[in-house]
Structures are given as structure tokens and as C-alpha cells.
Amino acid sequence: MTINESLACTAVATKANVYFDGKCVSHNLTLADGTKKSVGVILPATLTFSTGAPEIMEGVWGRCEYQLTGSSEWVTSGPGEKFSVPGNSSFQIRVSGEPYSYICHFG
Numbered sequence: 001m002t003i004n005e006s007l008a009c010t011a012v013a014t015k016a017n018v019y020f021d022g023k024c025v026s027h028n029l030t031l032a033d034g035t036k037k038s039v040g041v042i043l044p045a046t047l048t049f050s051t052g053a054p055e056i057m058e059g060v061w062g063r064c065e066y067q068l069t070g071s072s073e074w075v076t077s078g079p080g081e082k083f084s085v086p087g088n089s090s091f092q093i094r095v096s097g098e099p100y101s102y103i104c105h106f107g
Contacts, residue, residue, distance in 0.1 A: 020047050026104070038104045046094040053107050054087040062100035067092045 009032035017026045017038070024047060026040025042064065057066070059081050065074040066083055069090045077083050085091050093100075 019049075020045065023047060036106045038106075040102055040104070042093060042095045042100045042102070044095050044097065044099070046092060048090055048092050049085075050090045051085050051087055055085045056082050056105040057085065057093075058082045058103045058105065060101040060103060062095065062098045064100040064102075065094040067094075 011030040013028040017024075017028065017040070019025075022043070023045040024040060024042045026038040029037045029039060031037070039060075057077070059077050059079045061079055063076060063078040065076050067074050068085060074094065075083065
């Protein structure tokens with residue numbers, strides 16, 4: 001799914017996932033083929049997330065900087081750009097200024 005695809009035949013979890021005192025809020029999606037994703041927004045903050053499955057973060061609006069575990073480099077990512085996070089890992093994400101909206105592709 002890309003940032004312009006339709007969400008037809010998609011189940012949306014109406015209960016929000018709220019992390020870090022509301023600095024990150026997302027909703028889980030299940031596509032007709034069983035693929036799992038989430039869509040969300042991160043407010044200005046520096047947060048650390050852990051992963052179970054591999055993830056691809058796709059920017060929709062705003063900008064972020066991210067740092068993968070084991071790296072000392074912060075990388076900027078914006079709308080239409082993606083970055084991959086290995087499974088059973090973690091990453092830091094830093095948002096300043098306007099919120100960062102994203103689609104997280106799991107697996």
C-alpha cells in the first residue's frame with residue numbers, strides 16, 4: 001500500500017494505540033489479504049520503539065529523523081520516503097516542528 005492507495009476491503013481497529021503519553025497515536029489495519037499495517041502520527045518528541053516483526057516506515061506528512069540500533073547516524077525521512085527496521089530490534093525516531101504521519105508496514 002502506498003500513501004495514495006484506497007483502503008477498500010480494509011478492517012480498521014477503532015481503538016487507538018496510544019504510546020508515550022499520547023506523543024504517538026496509531027490505528028491497526030488489516031487488508032483483505034491479511035496483511036497488517038498501522039497508520040499513525042508522532043508529535044514532536046524523541047522516542048524509542050522496539051520491533052517484533054520487521055517494519056517499513058513510510059512517511060505521509062512531515063519529517064522525522066531516525067536512528068537504527070547499532071548506528072550512530074541520524075537519517076532524515078519525509079513524505080513518500082521509507083526506511084526499514086529489522087525484526088527483534090529497536091530504533092529511535094525524532095520529530096521536531098510539525099507532526100510526522102506515517103504508515104507502518106509489518107512483516
